Amino acid sequence: MKAKPCGTMKAKPCGTMGKKGKHVLAFGTFDLLHPGHLSYLEQARKQGARLTVIVARDNNVRKAKGSAPVNDEKARLALVRALKCVDEAVLGHPTDIYKSVERFRPDVLALGYDQAPPARVLRRELNKRGIAVEIRRMKPYAKHKHKSSHIKARVKENGE
Numbered sequence: 678m679k680a681k682p683c684g685t686m687k688a689k690p691c692g693t694m695g696k697k698g699k700h701v702l703a704f705g706t707f708d709l710l711h712p713g714h715l716s717y718l719e720q721a722r723k724q725g726a727r728l729t730v731i732v733a734r735d736n737n738v739r740k741a742k743g744s745a746p747v748n749d750e751k752a753r754l755a756l757v758r759a760l761k762c763v764d765e766a767v768l769g770h771p772t773d774i775y776k777s778v779e780r781f782r783p784d785v786l787a788l789g790y791d792q793a794p795p796a797r798v799l800r801r802e803l804n805k806r807g808i809a810v811e812i813r814r815m816k817p818y819a820k821h822k823h824k825s826s827h828i829k830a831r832v833k834e835n836g837e
Contacts, residue, residue, distance in 0.1 A: 701722065704788070754768055783810055787815055788813070789814075789815055
């Protein structure tokens with residue numbers, strides 16, 4: 678069985694179901710869903726047989742980025758759930774981002790190319806919690822064009 682493609686346009690399959698038999702966990706805010714997000718999730722999907730996506734809570738986004746997301750957590754979750762390559766999408770823990778990793782115990786943790794925290798910090802915290810998981814960093818996709826902060830800046834610049 679082939680994996681489901683990601684996105685709404687003609688997308689390539691995101692791997693083969695059962696190919697690696699691994700459960701992959703990906704995280705993100707996914708505000709203003711764009712091709713960079715789709716690329717990240719497609720790459721994550723190729724890392725295993727099942728992709729679960731954790732969508733950041735509004736309060737965690739405010740803490741991490743210093744401002745609220747444009748779309749609230751329920752809207753962002755609905756968008757991610759609608760993507761064909763995502764097997765499951767859930768909201769993250771309201772106070773402890775590592776609780777989601779504890780809950781799902783994935784084989785692979787797929788990180789975006791610029792996603793915090795750094796892998797060494799993540800590894801240290803996961804080791805403290807007794808979680809052995811492979812951490813893989815996904816490659817950027819047109820990072821100067823398809824990055825939420827750049828898109829928001831362009832919109833603000835154009836007065837839209």
